[in-house]
Each structure stands twice: as C-alpha cells, then as structure tokens.
Amino acid sequence: MALMQVSSPHAHGPLSTPTVMRTVLLATLPGVIALTYFFGFGTLVNIAWACLVALGCEALALKLRNRPLGFYLNDASALVTATLLGIAMPPYAPWWLILVGVAFAILIAKHLYGGLGYNPFNPAMVGYVVLLISFPIQMTAWAAPVGINANNPPGLLQALQLCFAPGSIDAMTMATPLDLLKQNNGLLLEDLWRQNPQFGRWSGIGWEWANLGFLAGGGYLLYKRIFTWHAPVAMLASLSLMAALFYDGGSSASTGSPLFHLLSGGTMLGAFFIITDPVSSAVSNRGRLIFGAAIGVLIFLIRSYGNYPDAVAFAVLIMNFAAPFIDYYTQPRTYGHGRQHEEQDS
Amino acid sequence: MRKIWDFHGGVHPAENKLQSLQCDISSAGIPPQLTFPLSQHIGAPAEPIVEVGEKVRKGQKIAEARGFISVPVHASTSGTISAIEDRLIAHASGLSAPCIVLDSDGQDEWISHQGTEDYSKLEKAELLKIIRDAGIAGMGGAGFPTAVKLAVNPDAHKIQTLIINGTECEPYITADDVLMRERAADIIAGAEILRHILNPDEVLIGVEDNKGAAAAALKGAVRNSGSSVEIVTFPTKYPSGGEKQLIEILTGKQVPSGGLPSELGIVCQNVGSVVAIYRAVVHGEPLISRITTVTGAAVAQAQNFEVLLGSPMSYLLQLAGFQPERCARLVMGGPMMGFTVADHEVPVVKTTNCLLAPTAEELPAPDPAQACIRCGLCAEACPASLLPQQLYWFARSREYEKLAAHNLFDCIECGACSYACPSHIPLVQYYRAGKAEVTQMRHDQAKSEHSRTRFEARQERLERDAAAKEAQRAARKQAAEERARQAASEGQEDADPIQAAIERAQAKKAASQASVDGEAGPKTETSQAADTEQAATTQADTAQPDAAQPDAAQLAIERARAARAESAEQSPLEKANSKLQRLQERQAKSEAKLQQSREDGAAENIIEALESALEKLAPKIAAAEQELKALQEESEG
C-alpha cells in the first residue's frame, strides 16, 4: 500500500467550519424560543421560509459558478445568514419580503463578492438594510407581544397564513419600545413607560427576554470557543457607556437607560451573532475590540439621534467598511521583532 | 519558585503519550543491514572514508565531516561495507541521497575507545572537538551540529543561561520523557560538562508539567549529584518545546528575528544531545544509537527503543508489532511537525525521535479545504504572532513581496495554525511553498541583476573593441597618406630624407600603439570572462605592447588640440583661406603622385584609386573657393 505523502501537521483540531455554523444555529435557540413565546410563531415561520429560500439561492449561485453543490451547501453558512435575517425580520412578514431580503443577501451580498469568506459585508445585514430602506412600512410593523390588550399571538397555522397569504387575516402590530422612545414628545420616561403597555420591567415585554436569550446563546458560543469575547464585550461596554453618559435619569429628552439599550431591539443578537461574523469583521483581537466598541457607539448614536429606531444593521455595515483599515493598524507584533510596530506596506 | 512567562498562541492537541509509556526503554538489537545517510544533520554532507568491502567495527568513523557546519558519521555496529550509493532517506521529498550501507556481522565488536573521567582538565576547544568527532547533531529534530552551537565566542556574548530542553511538546513522542526518567543522572552529568564548556550563570532544564515522573527523576539526580542545575516545570502547551518559545517561557526574552539565542546570552540543547555529549566525553562513545518512540495505533505495542542509527524503520516497526495493512501513513517525528516518509525501509537517523504509524481513523486523511472564513483562530494559535490567514491569502495569490513583508520567514512551521483552522486549510504547506518561492524569487532577482551587469560589461567591451579597431584603421590611413606625401615630396629639392624617415617611423609607431591600446583595453576589465574571450578572439594577434615607447596617441591628441586652438584664433576668412590652400596642396600632391605612379608603371588599381581621389577633391575645392568668395564679399560689404 502506498504511503500517504502530506505536509505536516498530521493532527487536526476538533473544529470545522460546518460545526461552527451548526453551533451558531443551535445557539440562537434560546432567543428564538423567547421570541416565539412572546410574539407567536411568526419568527419560526420567518426562519423556515428564509432557510428554504437561502438554500435555493445558494444552490443556484453554486450551479452558476460551477461549484460542487453538496460540498458547499454542507458548510451551512447560508443557513446561518437566513436564520439571522429571519430573526431580525418582523414576525408575520409577507413571504415576498423575506424572499427579496434573503435572495439579495445570498446572491448579491455573498456570491457576487466571491462566496463564503470573500464578502466584505455581513450578508444578513445587507439584506435587512435593503428591506428596511425599500419597504419601511412592512419592516417596522412589529407584532404585539402576548398578553397586551388581551392579545393572543397567532398560532402556527395563522402564522403561515399571514406569511404566505398576506392580508387574509389581521395580526395586531404595535410600535416597539425603541419606536416609542424615538417618537417621545415631551413625556417623562416614567410616564411614557406607564402609558404604553409594551414596556416591561427593563425594556419592552418580550424584547428583554429575547435579548437575554441571545445573551445566553452567546455565552454558550463563548464557552465553545467559537469566537473570542473581544468584539461582543467591547460593543456592549461601549453601548452601555454611551447610554450611561447621556442618561439624565428619565427626562422627556432622555435617550434611555443603559439597561434599556442593552435589552432592546437587536442589541444582543447583534453583539453575539452579527458582529462576531468573522468574515466581515476585524481579524485580530485588538482589532475586534475597536470594531466592537465603534459599533456600540454607532448603535447608540443612530438610535438616539438618527432616523431609525434601531441601528444594529447600519452600525455593523459602517464598521464592515472600516474592518480592513482596522486590520491594517492592528497587526500584531511578530515574535522577535522589537517592541515598536513596524510600518510595512500592505 | 522561578517566574514563568507565557508565549502567545499555542494549541492543546490530544497528547497520546500514555500508549508508549507502558514499558521501559528496550534495546532494538542489531538488524542485518544498516544504512547511514551522509547527511543526517543541517549543513554539508559528510564524506565517506571507507571503501566497499571494508570491514568496520562498531564506533568506527566511516564518513568525515566536511566544512565547519558538518559532523562525521560512525558505524553503529561491526560488519562489512556493502555499498556506497544513493538510497531512499527519511526526507519529506521522498528523494534518495548518498548513503553508506553496512552488512552487520552480529559480533557488535567495538573499536577501541576511551573516555575522559575528569573532563574538567580539558580545554574548551578539546571538548568541542570530542563532541564534533562524536558526530553529535541536535537530537530534538532539527539536527544542527551541536559543537557549532556550543562554539559561541564568550567575548561577543557572555552566556548567562544554558537551557536544556526536556519539553517534548509534540503529541505521541515520549523519547525524551523516558530518557529523563531512566537516565536522569546522565543528563545532569552532561549538563555539568556543558556548564564547564560554556560557563553560564545558570543551567535550567525545562520540562512540561505533563511529565511529572521525568521532572521528579531529574530532581532526584540533582540531589544525588549535588549539582546546581534547576528543573523548571511549566504548563503543557504546544509548541513550548520550540527553542524560541522555550526561551520566552523561561526567560521572558524573545530571540530577535533572524538572530540566534546566543545574542541574548542563551544556549539551548536537547536532553538527548546532552546525554550523547556525556557518553562521548566520559565514555568516548560516538553517537551511534538513540531513543526512538515507536507509536500509533498501527503498532501492537507502542514503546521506546534504544535503536542503532542506520536501522531500517521496518525493522524497528516489526519489533513493536507493526500491522502494515492498518497504517495509512508513516510519520517520522510527531503529528504536528513530523513528515511522512515514502517507504518503510528508510533508515533511522540522528534526528529520528519518533516513528508514528497511525491508522486512518486515528489521523484521518486531510479533509478537502473549505473557504477561509477569516475566523482568526490561526492568528490566536500562532506562537510567532504572525497573521496566518493574511499569509495564506498572499501565498495563494503569489504575492511574494507581501509575504516577506508580513514576516513569513519568522514562521517556525509548528502547524498550530493548520491544527486550529476550522476550514482544514493546509496552511503550513502554503507557507513552505511560499518560503521556497520567496527564496527562489530573491535568487532569481540577484541572478538577473548579475546577468545585467555582465551583459552591460560585455556591451561596453564590444564598443571599446570597435572603437579601438576604428582608431587602428584611422592610424593606418594616416600612415598611408604620410607615405603618399613622402612619395610626392621625394622629387622636391628641399626634401629632407632624414626628416621623412623620422615621420615614417613616427606614423608606424602611432599605428602600432593605437592597435596595442585597442587590444590591451579589455585587459583592464576585471571580468574574468572578458579575459577569456580576449584570449579566444585575439590569440592570433601577435601585437606586443612596448611600455618604453612614448604615448603616441596622447601626443597626437595634444597636437590636434593645439591645431584646433590655433584655428580657433583665426578669423573665418583666414580659415577658409587656409582650407582652400590645404585642399589645393592636396590636389597638387595627388596629381604629382598620379604622375609619378604613371611614370613608374604602378598597378592599375592604384592609379584608379588616385584618379578617383582627385575627382573627389575637385568639388571640395570648388566649394571652398565659393565659401572664400562669399566670406570675402561679406567682409568687404
């Protein structure tokens, strides 16, 4: 028998790209469960439909690019993009909305740039932003949480109906806490809280638990060493710091407490599932600290002073632009190369 | 407690060391045939000093070191030299290399040898010579000649720390571990010899904390011998056994890029080498055997053997109960940095610390590489703090300048990045290929630069040759004219024959001088090849330079300068006038010469040439007349 001739190393670590992707999918579970509990089956339907579309688009792109289908579909990266986009979309979004978003994410944001590993922007966020800009009404119609005004979130069948036959039945939608805060006209924060039933203990009902769910999932991924703590911690720290700096105790012009910001909107989803996307983020740990911190600042600025109530997608895309620049200036000092950073052309 | 530093990166692969630690070191015995590659170390291969058919004894030197960075090779048992030829050797390329083949006679008869019990009486240089003559090269895997490493100049770098490397961070390998357990006293004794040679401030033995028994044995040996060697244990992490990493762990210092540990006052030696030094100095035995771990799931009983160098790997594997059908690849060294060998028959050499015969389930064939997702796990694992994925992109797109700029050459090829990569990209192979390409590129650039200078030197020389030939031709022409003038003036009464003779001689001299200058020119060229061609192309030319002659060419140039200066002082009118006069003189001379030739009955072609020369002069005279006329009119008007 001929002996194999390969370059060292011969041993290999336990991690593989498909494993990483599947672990990420698994880690979304607590957050998805919370979303489903509070807002009904909409998110699950979103995810399922988005995954289906994503696989179709991925297969189409691979076919056009003459790549082996099985090998690349197996890496599950399309499923991660689709799942994240499905979570970020409002529950009970019409089917075509998701189709457009996912197709844009996979075909344009991912494969036109060369496929997995080559895309400069986070595909899920590109898809999300395209939808948000193109279909603002559908994208901001978020379902009302369970128990408010005797709302009973739609069941699975109704959810499917809402998705694939939009308009056939009505679902109750409400402004999200971030919307309310943005549109707050002269009410003290305390009053705003009291007047709107969607506010819960720390932020919005449902939102706080969904965010805690994603925090738990993120903790699991950290434990599994799927990514390092640098970017998420930097982002959450800078967001809290910004919120604390600008928090005035709850006047009518208040921008919300740090805890409110941490547990609102897509904060935790962004911190642990979006900005940790390795392809489009900075590479070194120092770079990730900068990357995450800048995203935290941007999220706060856009939420408080920008046009959109939530800002994770925009902040991430803006910093995706800056990632190569950050990488350039955070190159590690190679062993044996003196203490000062050598400026070398790159 | 000593302060321990940490180094960046590193990985924790499954250790798999227990398998081969079940029994003590056992002797592998004498195989029927042994093969000794002439190059078992880094540096110039050794040169055979035995002949085919010669009987040799155990420990006899059979190949001598050639050059400074080289070590000799010794027969590891007695027998007959049966061949000196190219054989497959343990090298990743699977290529063959010159080897000495020995058929053992089973007697295992030692050559007479003698150790030095009290080495402290020996000079440093003598000890180094003993170590070099014993053929000792780094036994941790690199195989750098030990004597060269120990020959640091104490004036340039005072050695503060001697580090003995008992780290053995690679999975599976336990050769150093059992050596430390069973021969701790030898290691301490060897360390004392090194202390005598290097005179360091401290001697440290670095051991990973997964080798508790080895560390305990060493500590016991230190106590027994009353030595001041310090045993330092530190957390297990791959690749803490790399020389640079171990230095950082124990001293917190980093070896400068492209530099040597001795620049920091540090020398590092493997425990195996230290034992070999001990045996060479105290027992007078050259390096003819080593401890090799035979392990992997494709052997029935993984264990450590004391094996004679030159034994075929197949022989050693059989002793351990090798099941060839289960073995997909045979690795010399560990699973992280070892390389696959092409054949079971290749011999064990000085650097063979481990033979790993894994099954396909144990170390599966590499998965097809997936796309890099820039996860950065490689950068986190890299003990050299490089950016492996950046290097990967550059290597893939063959951007060699950038590879070098991103410090590719600081990569120690430890394999931690490939191990960590979730996309199973064979990163190390990319770096190896990249390094080779960068080296090749630098070599090519240097060569092309060299070729360019040679080409330009040649062009210059050719031009100079052409110019010299031109000068020679002009000189000849001038001489001919001189002769013609001479002939023309012969009839004139005021002609001075002596003057004419002198002029003729001068013209001749000028001509020969010019030709000599032309030929001698290239001789000043430093290029050896220029001389060569000089010899080739001018061999027939017998012109000899005469140093005593005045430099006629120089004189001619001065004369021409003087004439030019003179003419510069003349007015245009005068110039034109004198020009016309000269031309008319020439015409008259030529006519006279023609007349003369006709009268003498000269050859037809000469007459024709003179006639045509006269014809050519006529329009020139006409032009000069016209010019003169114009100038006259101008000056009048």
Next chain:
Amino acid sequence: MYELIAQFPFVAAMVALVSLGAVFGALLGFAAEKFKTEGNPIVDQINEVLPQTQCGQCGFPGCRPYAEAIAGGEAINRCPPGGEAGIAALADLLDLEIIPLDDEHGEEKELSVVAHIREDECIGCTKCIQACPVDAILGAAKHMHTVIVSECTGCDLCVEPCPVDCIDLLSEEITLKTWHWDLPTSDVIASDRDASAQEQAA
C-alpha cells in the same frame, strides 16, 4: 455684496467656481513643481522587471533595448523567459492590460535551464563564446569550451551558432537542497477563473 449675488446668481456662481478653480489649480501647480519627485527613469524600471536573460527572443538585442522599446510603446508580451508573471509585473508598472504571451517569440519554459557543452564533441570554434550575451562560456580557439553554469541565463543563443551541435539546454535537477513543497492544489476550492477556463476548454 449679498444683493449682487442675489441679483446675478448665475454670475456669482460662475465667479465663485472660476476663482476656486484658479486657486486650487495654482496650488496644485505649485505643489507639482515644489514636490517634484525625480523617479527612476521608466526605461530603468522596465529593465528591472525584465528577466535579464539577454536572449533576444523579443526581437531586440538584449533586455535593455527591449525596455527602451516598451517605453516607446512596444507590446509587453514579447518576453518568453519573463512569462506571465513578467507580463503581469510590466502591466502593473505601466498601468496596462495584462495580455497573453505572444507565442511568435517563444513559449514560457517551466523549469530554469542552463546550457551544457558536450565537451568531447567541441571543436573549439569560439562561435558560442561570441554569441553568449553574458560571457558565460569559457574557452580559447581550438580548445575545448565550457559553460560557467552559475552565470548562464539559459537564453539558448549559443545553441544555434554551434557548427557541431554539441550544446544542449538541460533543466536543473531537483536535489534535496532545491526540493520544496508546492502550493496545495485543491479541486474543491476552484476559483471562478478556473471554472471559466474549463468551460472554454470543453
């Protein structure tokens, strides 16, 4: 002032733009003069990129003449020893499109070669010595010649003039010293370029 602008907005805009243009133009002109960099003359830069085999396959007598010709607008794809990499480097230097090698001038060789004289056949005519552009052949008339391997560029200019055909171009053998790992080849991560190339081939 404000009234004037309000009255003639178009004129005001024109004046503003023209004066801005004048100011910045003057600044740029000044900077161009003041901070003028004396670069390597382009011919030298091109010559640096060329492989210096001096083989003349491009149709010019040596690399420098070809460099001059390129500077004068000659095509950059006439140098087989430089190959695709050389063309890419030239295209990069001169900001031109990468074009395939012109096979009229020869094909790119995979391995580096050196000339080798079969010495017992050599009659010592010195013809190859005269042909060698880098003086890499040693010998004298009616004596055996030999190639200085380390100086030979493998240009093959000596092969043609040899009257007894005793010169071969041999590729350098792979030894333990020169062997190295190649870049990994993977049929799974194919680049899009490969795919389209396969399509064209099919």
